[in-house]
Amino acid sequence: MPEPRNVSELKSFQGHLAYIRRFISNLAGRCQPFSRLLKKGTPFEWDDACRNAFNNIKAYLTKPPVLVAPIVDKPLLLYIATQEKSVGALLAQCDEDNKERSLYYLSRTLVGSELNYTPIEKTCLALIFAIQKLRYYLLEHSTNLISRADPLKYIMSRPILSGRLAKWALLLSEFEINFIPQRAIKGQALANFLADHPVPAEWELTEEFPDEEIFLVKVLPPWEMYFDGAARRNGAGAGVLFVSPKKDLLPYSFVLTQICSKNEAEYQAILLGLGIAVKMQLPQLNIYDDSALVIKQLTGEFEVKKPELKPLWRYAGELLAQIPEVSLHYVPRSENGPADALAGIAASLAHLDERPNRVPVCEQWVIPPPAEEEIDEELTKEIEESLPISASQNQTEDWREPIINFLRHSTLPVDLRESYEGLLLRCLSKQEGLQVLKEVHSGICGAHQAGPKLHLQVKGLSYYWPTMLRDAIEMARTCKPCQFHADYIHQPPVPLHPTVASWPFEAWGMDIIGPITPKSDSDKQYILAATDYFSKWAEAAAYREVKATTVADFIRTQLIYRYGVPRYIVTDNGTPFRNRVMDRFCEKFRIQQRMSSSYNPAANGLAEAFNKTLCKILKKTVGAHKRSWDEKLPKALWAYRTTARTPTQSTPYSLVYGAEAVLPLEVQLPSLRIAVREGLTTEECAQLRLAELESLDEQRLEAQQRLECYQSRMTRAFNKKVRLRSFQKGDLVLAVRRPMLFTSKTGGKFAPKWEGPYVVQEAYTNGAYKLVTANGSELPITNGKFLKRFYP
Structure with missing residues (x-):
């Protein structure tokens, strides 16, 4: 933090100190040398007294009792602040009196591209800087983040994370941080102070502690192990109970496969427990038992006299030497109840044969490798005969029992598999699995679920076979009721192929509107309509009924005799369009008749769009006289032809005749073009008309370009919804x-x-x-x- 060089910087320094005055004792006295420099008209002279006072305040802020150690299991407060060229952070915590105490100060200057970050990105950078420096604090405690803006929401609510935002989100994922909006909290003022006075990049930091990141070391209590052995006439058992530093219990119960004495069972129990502790690599272990003989023999207070206990005692010593810190303690029987109960359960369940048993019991007998030089041959032979021993706690029963059960009762052992959730699943064959799928999918209580749901339901019933997911999907896909009652597929199967016409009257789209109710006064109820694909020019006529000859006459009189022979006509599969009369008519004039697929009006979309527009115009013009719609039909056609269409941005009339039609309104209230023409001579009018006709080709080319752009936009929007689906011959x-x-x-x-x-x-x-x-x-x-x- 540099010294103030003028009155402005001194005022800024004292202003920040005012916000953190509760962290500094006798702040007024410490700032006394600065007061004379703030008087009006006094020149700014930074003498030794000011320099000493400044250094005294800096030294006070970096020494106890400003910083304190964190309290275990209490949340932390993290204040972050940003400035134009620096960021700062303060880690604090409320003590037992609910007063905030500072734990750590952080600040640094921004360098390089960091200066170009937006304000919210600088706030995110301050948070990332704080969690990297204070990692060991934040991993141990939940943290409340206090700032002007919420960097967590900015990072986590982005729809797509990339670059540094993705890296920051990954760094934040391992901490428990909750955002709290900034209030009138003094700690935020200190964070702002640190941001205003960062540590310059060229300063060399000196560490007073060997490892400043480890400010708190939490010492956990050692593990505890309780053991006990039980010996009865029909069997023996051992019980071991581990207690973790967080008081979690790990019980173990073992059936000893050899008849033994009480002391041997005690030794077997401690050997089993020590074997587990060695595998767990426990650094510290306190061992408790209610057998004073075993404890004192292992501690060396008693001598082992019985030869059957010597190999057990020796092996226990070898296992104890593998644990760094271990202590043995004698406890009364009342305090060793859980281990005694586990041993008793194992001894009682040693010979239950086929009766139900829901207690997981591990079957094992541990005998350490004997020292041949210290044990006589007879004892060695005895021990070796009892060595069908396995280090695994899950040793199976006699391998002959499943064969005997199959020969006597035709029963096979249950094959189980443990799932990732810890459930035991019964393994089935392929044929049994298909039977289960069929019953669950379409049986008595079957709901005809989809493949993934069917798989989850079967798994929830505790069944398993290797291909159950694939079989479930195949079962649901081939189910005939599911196929016939499936939902409609609304996504189009192929991309859009718009009809393209390069010149007026090259292609027409035809359709029939009707029957219309009520009928007209002349008993007509159908409208036969045709629309040009290029200019959008439309022709329509009302009929009592529409037959094949009616369609042929309409094309001859309304289209061919007026606009020439078209190249092709698009119709639907209706009877008036699909017949021999139309075939002979089209063959005579060499017209291609293209029929849309059944029940697919979108294939002849231009004709359907004109039908909708024409009906709308007629609805609004007939008024109360519903039967006069055939008389209003020419007026509706006139209104349609003189209105600009969206695809071409021109009126159909202008694209056909090269000029806009003169409306009756322009005659009653002369428009500008009418007024201009009235003042022209005959030759000037002819020249103007010739100029309009010469520009007609250019106008049509522009309309074609607009039409292609419009169709391209429509195609892109349509193709976004396409899900390709095709079929081959024979499917x-x-x-x-x-x-x-x-x-x-x-x-x-x-x-x-x-x-x-x-x-x-x-x-x-x-x-x-x-x-x-x-x-x-x-x-x-x-x-x-x-x-x-x-x-x-």
């Missing part, structure tokens, strides 16, 4: 039931949504398919979005 598929009315129920509440299966006879481009039934009858061409694969 079995299911089709949505017809008629496909998604807004109403069809065929009853419990009718299936799909029907079939059908065979794909032919696959067309753009996702259309020809299907046949099992008896060979053909179905209309169906779009792929109404199909899904069938699994027999």
Whole structure:
């Protein structure tokens, strides 16, 4: 912290000291030499008295009793603050009197690219700097973070973490930190003070402590082990109970496979317990038992006289030497009750045969390797005969028992597997697993769950076989009721393929509107409409009924005689469009008739869009005279043709005739263009008209470019929802039931949504398919979005 060089810096220094005056005794007296420099008109002269007072305050802030040691199991307070070029932090804690005490001060300057961080990123940097320096404090305590902004929310609520934010989030994941908004807390003022006066990067830090990161060492109590042995006529057992420093209990119960005395059982119990302790690598262990003989023999107070106990005593000494710090204590029988109970349980359950046993009992007999030079041959032979011993606590029973049980009762041992959750699962064969899946999926209480849910339910019933997840998915996928009652697939199966027309009247989309109720006064109830794909020009006529000859006459009189022979016409699969008359008519004029797939109006979207717009105009113009809609049809067509369309941003009239139509309103209230034309001569009008016709091609090219851009935007938006789904010739598929009315129920509440299966006879481009039934009858061409694969 540099010395103040002028009055402004001195005032700033004293202002910060005022916020932390409760940490400094006699602050007014310590600042007395500064008071004369603050008087008006006094020159700023930093003499020895000011320098000594400044150094005295700095020394006071870095020595006890300002900093104190943390209190175990109490939360910490972490204050962080940022400035333009520095960050600071203060670690504090409330003592027994609920007064905040400082534990650690931190501050540093920002360097390099850190100076360009946003304010919230600087706050995050201050937090990361604090947790890296105070790691050993924060791992041991829960921490309350106090700051102006919440860096935890900024880091953890980002939708995508990358770069330094991802690294910071990973560093924060191991700490228990809770954010508290900044209040009028004095500790925040000290954090701001540290941020304003950071340690310069060129300063060399001197450490007064060998390891400043380890400020608190928590000494845990040693482990405790209680053991006891039980010997009876029909068996013997050993019990061991470990007590961790956090008072967690680890009980062990062992069935001793050899008949032995009480003292031998005691030695067996301590040997088993010491073996476990050596495997756990316990640094400290206190051992307790109610047998004074065993304890005093192991401590050396008593001599071991019985030859059968000498190898056990010697082996126990070897195990005790492997533990760094161990102590043996004698306790009354009343204080060794749990270990005595564990030994008694093991001794009682030694010969229960086939009776139920829910207590996990480990079967073992431990005899240390004998020293041949100290034990006579007879004792050595005796010990070696009793050495079918295993160091494992989970040694199985006699290997002949399962064979005997199978020959006598035709029963096999239960094969169990332990799951990651600790549950014991019964292992099944492939055939048994399929039987379980079938019963759970579609049995008496089956709910026809999906594959993953079916797998979890079977696992919850404590069954296991290696391919249960794959079998569950396959079972749910091939279930016929699940296939026929599955939900509709709303995602399109193929990308969008818009119809492209390069010139006016090259392609028309045709459709029939009706029957319309009420009928018109002239008894008409249908409208036959056609829309040009390029200019959006529309033609429509009202009819009493629409037949094949009606459609052919409409195309001849309304389209060909006015606008020329089109290259192709797009229609649906309705009877008026799909017949011999239309085939001969199209063949005569060499017109391509393209039919959309059944129940797929989107394939002829332009015609459907015009139908919707025309109906809206008629609804708003007929008024109370509903039967006059056929008389209003020409006016609705005129309104549609003189309105700019969104794809081309031009009116259909201007794209066809090269100029905008003169509306009746412009005659009643002359517009500017009408007024200009009235003042022109005949030759000038002709020249103006020729100029408009010459610019018509350019206007149409611009409209085509706008149309292509519009179709491109629509295609990108549509393709985002595509989930590719295709079928090949010969595949079995299911089709949505017809008629496909998604807004109403069809065929009853419990009718299936799909029907079939059908065979794909032919696959067309753009996702259309020809299907046949099992008896060979053909179905209309169906779009792929109404199909899904069938699994027999």
